[in-house]
Amino acid sequence: MKAAADEREHEDIVAAGRPKVVETPAGPLYASRVRIYPRGISGFYRNIKWGVLAVCLAIYYVTPWIRFDRGPGAPDQAVLLDITNARGYFFWIEIWPQEIYYLTGLLLIGAVGLFLVSSLFGRLWCGYTCPQTVWTDLFMLVERWIEGERHQRMRLDRAPMSAAKFARKSAKHAAWLLISLATGGAWIFYFNDAPTTMVEVLTGQSSLKLYFFVGLFTATTYVLAGFAREQVCTYMCPWPRFQAAMLDEQTLTVTYQAWRGEPRGKHKQGDSWEGRGDCVDCRACIAVCPTGIDIRDGMQLECIGCGLCIDACNDIMGKVGRPRELITFATLASQAERAKGHEAPYRLLRPRTIIYATMLVAVSGAMLAALLLRADVTLTVIRDRLPLFVTLSDGSIRNGYTVKIGNKAHEEREFRVLLDGAAVAGAEVSLGEAAGVSGESVAVRADSVGTVRVYARLERAAVTAESLPVDIVLLDRTGREVARERTVFRGPAGRP
Amino acid sequence: MPTKIEKDEISGQQTTGHEWDGIKELDTPMPKWWLYTFYATILFSAVYFVLFPSVPFVNSYFGGILGYNQREDVARRMEEAAAEQAPFMQRVAAATLEEIRGNPELLTYAQIGGRIAFNNNCAPCHQVGGAGARGYPNLADDDWLWGGRLEDIHKTIQYGIRNSDERSRQSAMPRYGADRILDQKQIGEVAEYVLSLSGRAEDAERAARGAQVFAEQCVACHGERGEGNRELGAPDLTNAIWLYGGDRRSIVETIYNARNGAMPAWEGRLDAATIKMLSVYVHALGGGE
Numbered sequence: 131m132k133a134a135a136d137e138r139e140h141e142d143i144v145a146a147g148r149p150k151v152v153e154t155p156a157g158p159l160y161a162s163r164v165r166i167y168p169r170g171i172s173g174f175y176r177n178i179k180w181g182v183l184a185v186c187l188a189i190y191y192v193t194p195w196i197r198f199d200r201g202p203g204a205p206d207q208a209v210l211l212d213i214t215n216a217r218g219y220f221f222w223i224e225i226w227p228q229e230i231y232y233l234t235g236l237l238l239i240g241a242v243g244l245f246l247v248s249s250l251f252g253r254l255w256c257g258y259t260c261p262q263t264v265w266t267d268l269f270m271l272v273e274r275w276i277e278g279e280r281h282q283r284m285r286l287d288r289a290p291m292s293a294a295k296f297a298r299k300s301a302k303h304a305a306w307l308l309i310s311l312a313t314g315g316a317w318i319f320y321f322n323d324a325p326t327t328m329v330e331v332l333t334g335q336s337s338l339k340l341y342f343f344v345g346l347f348t349a350t351t352y353v354l355a356g357f358a359r360e361q362v363c364t365y366m367c368p369w370p371r372f373q374a375a376m377l378d379e380q381t382l383t384v385t386y387q388a389w390r391g392e393p394r395g396k397h398k399q400g401d402s403w404e405g406r407g408d409c410v411d412c413r414a415c416i417a418v419c420p421t422g423i424d425i426r427d428g429m430q431l432e433c434i435g436c437g438l439c440i441d442a443c444n445d446i447m448g449k450v451g452r453p454r455e456l457i458t459f460a461t462l463a464s465q466a467e468r469a470k471g472h473e474a475p476y477r478l479l480r481p482r483t484i485i486y487a488t489m490l491v492a493v494s495g496a497m498l499a500a501l502l503l504r505a506d507v508t509l510t511v512i513r514d515r516l517p518l519f520v521t522l523s524d525g526s527i528r529n530g531y532t533v534k535i536g537n538k539a540h541e542e543r544e545f546r547v548l549l550d551g552a553a554v555a556g557a558e559v560s561l562g563e564a565a566g567v568s569g570e571s572v573a574v575r576a577d578s579v580g581t582v583r584v585y586a587r588l589e590r591a592a593v594t595a596e597s598l599p600v601d602i603v604l605l606d607r608t609g610r611e612v613a614r615e616r617t618v619f620r621g622p623a624g625r626p
Numbered sequence: 627m628p629t630k631i632e633k634d635e636i637s638g639q640q641t642t643g644h645e646w647d648g649i650k651e652l653d654t655p656m657p658k659w660w661l662y663t664f665y666a667t668i669l670f671s672a673v674y675f676v677l678f679p680s681v682p683f684v685n686s687y688f689g690g691i692l693g694y695n696q697r698e699d700v701a702r703r704m705e706e707a708a709a710e711q712a713p714f715m716q717r718v719a720a721a722t723l724e725e726i727r728g729n730p731e732l733l734t735y736a737q738i739g740g741r742i743a744f745n746n747n748c749a750p751c752h753q754v755g756g757a758g759a760r761g762y763p764n765l766a767d768d769d770w771l772w773g774g775r776l777e778d779i780h781k782t783i784q785y786g787i788r789n790s791d792e793r794s795r796q797s798a799m800p801r802y803g804a805d806r807i808l809d810q811k812q813i814g815e816v817a818e819y820v821l822s823l824s825g826r827a828e829d830a831e832r833a834a835r836g837a838q839v840f841a842e843q844c845v846a847c848h849g850e851r852g853e854g855n856r857e858l859g860a861p862d863l864t865n866a867i868w869l870y871g872g873d874r875r876s877i878v879e880t881i882y883n884a885r886n887g888a889m890p891a892w893e894g895r896l897d898a899a900t901i902k903m904l905s906v907y908v909h910a911l912g913g914g915e
């Protein structure tokens with residue numbers, strides 16, 4: 131009875147706004163949005179989706195509160211992007227702005243990982259872990275709690291405004307706004323110390339900037355998860371567009387097994403299943419779909435691969451006593467085979483997946499190596515350009531270098547600066563007067579960059595070319611080489 | 627004008643009634659969000675007109691009821707910046723040059739502040755980094771006309787060289803050729819001798835004759851062996867550094883017309899703290915003694 135009412139309602143909606151394939155190209159290019167009222171469903175994929183949702187939300191809200199002791203003077207927040215002091219912290223990893231390539235690496239790993247997963251299992255990211263999906267799902271859950279099931283929500287929306295309707299609607303929006311606020315609020319904790327910021331924000335002592343960002347992310351969450359929903363996936367997100375390049379006939383996607391389902395038609399209990407397909411045309415798969423599409427039309431741009439229609443159909447198949455998995459995760463290739471009555475094995479290893487996996491291993495390996503070999507000293511050498519070189523009174527040539535030493539350790543350290551290179555073997559090195567310089571060594575404060583001028587002097591006779599290669603070498607207190615940077619020693623043109 | 631409103635079949639929208647080559651124009655209304663945004667911008671501009679400077683008059687303008695003014699804003703920010711720096715500037719002004727060198731914090735401040743002041747005031751002649759140019763001494767080398775100790779440099783910057791300030795460093799080289807003190811031949815011989823001081827003479831006999839002229843005319847300032855005199859800003863003629871060029875032609879020209887480079891006094895133009903910072907900066911360019 132209920133299903134029948136649902137169906138009629140859906141019929142109306144489809145008729146109103148979602149034209150089937152238009153025969154003449156004269157149809158309007160603009161389709162107004164059809165409101166979607168997804169029905170609640172339970173089942174295998176729904177349970178996975180709930181689980182992933184809980185884990186994702188937990189990670190998002192809890193992460194900024196994890197503490198990690200880094201010793202005095204350093205923040206004790208495990209994950210923190212400190213914009214003011216230009217440092218990024220991730221547990222034991224501390225990143226300086228010039229090491230932003232770690233972030234690039236992370237994004238690369240994310241992208242290639244997504245390629246690999248997409249080519250293997252379709253849009254798992256879209257259907258389960260994408261923030262847009264997670265928060266939309268959460269908002270729909272709240273909506274279902276407050277406004278009821280699909281047909282109740284449809285009826286409520288059609289009904290004229292009344293006190294009861296107003297109460298329900300405002301309760302829903304209030305709940306949404308609260309979730310949005312928590313979401314926007316949690317975002318700023320990734321950039322500021324969470325406990326102090328929490329207190330400051332709540333007591334009204336925070337900066338206007340912070341409130342602005344809280345407001346901004348509250349607004350985007352509210353609008354994107356409450357109203358835009360599937361339109362983000364269909365119109366705004368670039369991912370559905372280029373995922374087509376990752377999918378092939380061997381990719382697992384949510385598939386309606388047409389060879390088994392067609393010809394579809396109503397079925398009364400006791401009727402024969404001879405000469406007809408298993409689809410009873412109950413439209414349950416459409417009713418649960420968060421993007422409101424009919425998976426029986428085949429693979430579609432709008433389908434986010436959430437698998438809820440599988441759960442819905444399995445439910446129906448159980449009731450009418452036909453085998454489950456009329457809608458299932460399957461590949462195009464296997465469908466073609468099964469239609470002919472053969473089984474087709476799923477091929478995990480394909481050139482595409484092998485290439486993606488290799489790329490993933492390569493990028494991850496490179497990033498891991500970079501991380502493990504990451505020096506706690508950085509050395510930057512800036513050769514003087516003005517003056518390019520200086521002729522001293524005895525005719526010898528002196529070059530000046532500005533040397534920047536980044537000390538990433540949490541203690542002050544002393545370094546010695548040397549010159550190395552066969553061409554400048556006889557060079558005399560001295561350090562310019564500056565804070566921290568004493569004799570040949572320079573002290574650099576903890577977690578900061580020290581600047582020192584380095585002068586190298588060569589006898590005129592030794593300057594045999596306009597440009598001589600030279601290395602500037604940094605030794606720590608024990609005499610161990612910790613950094614080396616190639617530069618040149620410049621002199622006048624022509625031999626002496 | 628069309629007499630009846632025509633509806634487009636496909637979109638259900640009415641047309642404007644215009645038609646070109648059989649193509650009819652739809653009268654699609656503006657999207658609501660666009661329209662409201664447009665109204666909002668109109669409202670914004672109205673409010674802006676009242677609050678901020680907006681209407682120009684002939685000799686003045688309507689300044690808005692908030693009284694905002696960009697010039698004042700800049701001036702206020704400059705003042706704020708100066709106020710922030712004030713404690714440091716006072717410390718620099720109160721400290722002696724040696725005290726600044728000895729204090730890491732003041733030293734760093736003075737070197738950075740000195741660099742900025744140098745680039746703003748001194749670089750036009752001495753070049754960025756003190757690289758110098760023909761006639762403008764290189765401040766990064768180890769040769770100094772008037773002394774390379776911190777206090778020498780400080781004094782030079784304070785009072786300048788050969789200017790109208792009576793405390794400025796003074797000296798004058800005679801124009802040996804132009805004023806007919808020496809004849810062409812003698813000038814050539816002195817030049818040969820000067821070249822010989824840095825081991826570059828070609829004619830020992832001429833150089834020997836030049837030595838006599840040098841002993842009569844030049845030693846007073848440039849010293850017995852041409853080693854120069856910092857009291858008088860007379861350059862050392864024996865080393866590899868030549869402010870106006872060290873080739874024969876340039877030396878002859880120098881003797882003939884004389885060189886009397888000048889530098890303005892900076893006291894009065896820059897405050898005492900800035901001059902100290904400049905001294906510290908220049909001293910650390912590589913040649914400080």
Ligand code: SF4
Binds near residue numbers: 419422424425436438
């Ligand atoms: S068609 Fe099925 S898998 Fe695709 S979005 Fe709809 S419910 Fe999810």
Ligand code: SF4
Binds near residue numbers: 412416456457
């Ligand atoms: S849920 Fe299954 S039986 Fe019902 S219409 Fe969809 S495919 Fe057919």
